[in-house]
Amino acid sequence: MSVIITIVALATLMIAAYRGFSVILVAPIIALAAVFLTTPIDVAPAFSAIFMEKMVGFIKLYFPVFLLGALFGKLIEISGFARSIVQAVIKILGAHRAIPVIVTICGLLTYGGVSLFVVVFAVYPFAAEMFRQSNIPKRLIPATIILGALTFTMDAMPGTPQIQNIIPTSFFNTTAWAAPTLGIIGSIFILTVGLIYLERKRKKAQLNNEGYGTNLRNEPTIAADLKLPSPIIALLPLVVVGIMNLTLTHMIPAWYSDSFAFQLAGMKEAMNLDIKKVLAIWAVIGALCSGILCIMLFSFKTIFSHFSENTQSAIAGAMLAAMNTGTEYGFGAVIAALPGFLIVANSLHGISDPLLNEAITVNILAGITGSASGGLSIALGAMSEQFQTMATQAHIPMEVMHRVAAMASGGMDTLPHNGAVITLLTVTGLTHREAYKDIFGITIFKILSAFVVIGVYYMTGWV
Structure with a gap:
């Protein structure tokens, strides 16, 4: 019965999200209903100690990233930087290259260490402008953004600094560069089939005379008579964000070490801060601030002529996106605490092949929690020792276990209730009904990519 409750709760949230209901409202209701059907007396404690703690903890950490990311994207839009780059790209490559160009931009930013959520805000103005002109x-x-930011550069490419590629290192004693050959093969697979899929969709729409669309929401707008900057100048903020993110990632530990104790005048006692937990966030915040200053330096008059009204929508969008994702995080934490979830997780122990066991387990847990990092952390936290024992007996290197785990985390995580999906749809002004079908198409290929890598390893022994 507990398993049925967990599955029904997950299915209900996915259906509600797909039909356009706000997850901020329905996610806690569904999660607490599942707790009520399991142990009624635990409803209030689960709400306060699990749901709210996880939701607020997520927002506390990531709201500055959402806010600065939204502001960066809006300034890229109203300054004319996005249109300048898009026009230059179309002139060089042609209008029909819009999809691979956006995928490339997303991939470069993600592989450069820019947060997945920041990529959504930063790239949307470019994508909207390029898709409209094309x-x-x-x-x-x-x-298209999912393919560029949440697939190969998130967890497959060796060396990617995204958290999905970092989590396995502490469980398997590996590095971010684990199994480079398999990672590259997996990246090529998902990138190739993803681009073929999207190109077929583009051609089909063209044959059906379907254009950019009507009755659009949250469209980037700039003055028609705006003088556009040079494409080289327009590219500078993106370059600055990438360089500063990398620089600060290496410099912050040198400034603060692993932990930092501080005591302001009004504090009764000193506070110790674990720098490792905030390193990536501080680096992204510093990088985004640098990018924003770069835009202002070259487009001050244009930006500040209508700064207030233009940034209000960005701030509102950041708040909504952070709340949506934080609510999803709280929902996943409650579901992961239910006995039905544990039964599902434990039932996966019976799969004898270590790589298949790991890939299936991580995929399912990421799908249930609606989070790649959440599902990966739960799976490895509960089963990493078992995975290591099985892999050792089968003479499978830990590097291969690392790569398969990371790639599997980015498979079923993009179900309709996923926080990144909801954020992406919110930012782009689209609904699940309008856009999720093609997101799911990319999801299918991403799920397959982990199993393709497993097949390649067993056939060749490549690592």
């Missing part, structure tokens, strides 16, 4: 349906933008 007359490609706007509904394909989310799937």
Whole structure:
């Protein structure tokens, strides 16, 4: 019965999200209903100690990233930087190259260490402008961004600094560069089939005379008579963000060491801060601030002529996106604490092949929690010793276990209730009905990519 409750709760949230209901409202209701059907007396404690703690903890950590990311994206838009780059790209490559260009931009930012959520805010103005000028349906933008930011550069490419590639290192004693050959093969697979899929969708829309779309929401707008900057200048903020993110990632530990104790005048006692837990966030915040200052330096008059009204929508969007994702995080934490979830997790122990066991387990747990990092952390936290024992007996290197685990985390995580998906749809002004079908198409290929890597390893022994 407990398993049925868990599955029904998950299915209900996915259906509600797909039908356009706010997850901020329905996610806690569904999560607490599941707790009520399991142990009624635990409803209030689960709400306060699990749901709210996890939701607020997520927002506390990541709201500055959402806010600065939204502001950076809005300034890229109203300054004309996005349009300048798009026009230059179209002139060089042609309008029909919009999809691979956006995928490339997303990939470069993600592999450069920029947060996945920041990429959504930063790239949307470019994507909207390029898709509009190329007359490609706007509904394909989310799937295009998903392919560029949440697939190969998130967990497959060796060395990627995204958290999904970092989590396995502490469990398997590996590095971010684990199994480089398999990672590259997996990256090529998902990138190739993803681009083929999106290109077929573009051509089909073209044959059906489907253009960019009408009745659009949250469209980037700039003055028609705006003098556009040079494409080289327009590219500078993106370059600055990437360079500063990398620089600060290496410099902050040198400034603060692993922990830092501080005591302001009004504090009764000193506070110790674990720098490792905030390193990536501080680096991204510093990088985004640098990018924003760069835009202001070259486009001060243009930006500040209508700064207040233009940034209000960005701030509102950041707050909504952070609340949506934080609520999803709280929902996943409650579901992961239910006995039905534990039964599902434990039932996966019976799969004898270590790589298949790991890939299936991580995929399912990421899908249930709606989080790649959440599902990966739960799976490895509970089963990493078992995975290591099985892998040792089968003479499978820990590097391969690392790569398969990381890639599997980015498979079923992009179900309709995933926080990144909801954030992406919110930012682009689209609904699940309009855009999720193609997101799910990319999800299918991403799920397959982990199993392709497993097959390649067993056939060749490559690592």
